[in-house]
Amino acid sequence: MRRILPLLVVVTCALQCFAALAIQTKTVPNGIVKNSYLGVISAAGACTPYKWRVTSGSLPAGVTIKGSSDTKSVTLSGLPTKAASYSFTISVTGCGGAVVKKSSTVVIQAKAVHVVDLKWKASTSNDIAGYNIYRGPDGKSWKKLNVSLAASTLYSDSTVANRSTYYYAATAVDIKGKESKKSNSARAVTP
Numbered sequence: 001m002r003r004i005l006p007l008l009v010v011v012t013c014a015l016q017c018f019a020a021l022a023i024q025t026k027t028v029p030n031g032i033v034k035n036s037y038l039g040v041i042s043a044a045g046a047c048t049p050y051k052w053r054v055t056s057g058s059l060p061a062g063v064t065i066k067g068s069s070d071t072k073s074v075t076l077s078g079l080p081t082k083a084a085s086y087s088f089t090i091s092v093t094g095c096g097g098a099v100v101k102k103s104s105t106v107v108i109q110a111k112a113v114h115v116v117d118l119k120w121k122a123s124t125s126n127d128i129a130g131y132n133i134y135r136g137p138d139g140k141s142w143k144k145l146n147v148s149l150a151a152s153t154l155y156s157d158s159t160v161a162n163r164s165t166y167y168y169a170a171t172a173v174d175i176k177g178k179e180s181k182k183s184n185s186a187r188a189v190t191p
Contacts (some may be wrong), residue, residue, distance in 0.1 A: 030161035042073035046094030057088030
C-alpha cells in the first residue's frame with residue numbers, strides 16, 4: 001500500500017515585503033547653469049521592482065530622470081540650462097501597488113557663489129601619478145570632478161550650489177593608470 005504524502009507549499013517573502021514603502025531621500029541638491037547636475041532619490045520597503053515617475057511639476061531644464069538597474073533609486077542628471085526654481089513631485093510604486101510621493105524643489109543658480117576646498121593625505125605609494133576627485137549627493141553615487149589628474153592633495157570645487165549637501169572622495173592613480181579604491185567620504189554643506 002502506497003502512502004500519499006501531503007503537499008506542503010511554502011510561500012516566502014523577504015522582510016522588505018512587509019515593510020511600508022518609503023522614499024528615503026530627504027532633499028535633492030540645487031544646481032548651477034551649465035554645470036553637471038547629479039541628484040539621487042531612493043526608496044525602500046514593500047517589494048521591487050519599483051516604478052518611478054514625475055507626477056507633477058517639472059525637473060530643471062536640461063535634467064532627466066533615469067531608474068537604477070535594481071529600481072530602488074532614480075538618478076536626476078544632466079546640464080541645467082536655465083536658472084530658476086523647479087518644483088516637482090516624484091512617485092514610486094511598489095510591486096504590490098503601494099504608492100508614495102515626494103515633493104521637491106531644486107533651485108538652479110546662474111553662477112556659483114561658494115567654493116568647497118578639499119585636502120587629503122598623500123598616498124604612501126612611490127608610483128603615484130596623481131589623484132581623481134569625486135563628488136556625489138549621497139555618499140554612494142559619484143561623479144568625477146577633475147578632467148585630468150590632480151597633481152597635489154588640494155582641490156577647490158567651485159561648482160557647488162547654495163543650500164546643498166555634497167559628499168567627496170579621492171582616489172590615487174599610479175603611473176600605469178590603476179586607480180585605488182575611493183577614500184572615506186567627506187561631507188560639505190553649503191549655506
